[in-house]
Amino acid sequence: MRWTVHGERPIYESDWVTLALADVELPNGERVEHHLIRIPEKAAAAVVHDPERGILMLWRHRFITDSWGWEIPAGRLEPGETPEQAAARETLEETGWAPGPLRPVGAYHPAPGLVEQTFHVFATDGASRERDPDGIETDRVEWVPVDRVRELVAGGKITDGFSLTALLWYLST
Secondary structure: OOOEEEEEEEEEEOOOOEEEEEEEEOOOOOEEEEEEEEOOOOEEEEEEEEOOOEEEEEEEEEOOOOEEEEEOOEEEOOOOOOHHHHHHHHHHHHHOEEEOOOEEEEEEOOOOOOEEOOEEEEEEOOEEEOOOOOOOOOOEEEEEOHHHHHHHHHOOOOOOHHHHHHHHHHHOO
16 A cells, blocks of 8 residues: 655755655545655665685764664765775775675665665675774774674674674675
């Protein structure tokens, strides 16, 4: 059953995000205002796996939830950038490692009932150390053995949705 959109009005707009109210008609005929978030830039992430070292991960703090956690390198696309280029750039910036050739794992919408955004996931089998990470977003960078990554996922120690989805996708293939 499809909802009918009769209009939309922004509540807040910036280059990063728009918060809007949509006037929608439900299949039963009821009209409601539904909040939605539009994030114009797509995002990309890379699962960088080395058979001898594990998966390249970063330990970082997220101020919004005031929490620390393991994540894979990820971020939004810059103007004119492809998702693959963004995944490679973010990996280098956040970890200091340049990923090997990336292959697509998949793309998804993280919260389609509330947020309009697309996340792209890539994987690679190796990386070369190029420099120190940018130090802005990352507290530390480590190669985490695959068995340990599985334990972190199963134990609820990786809570970032982008990382969880990408890792589960990657580890299930």
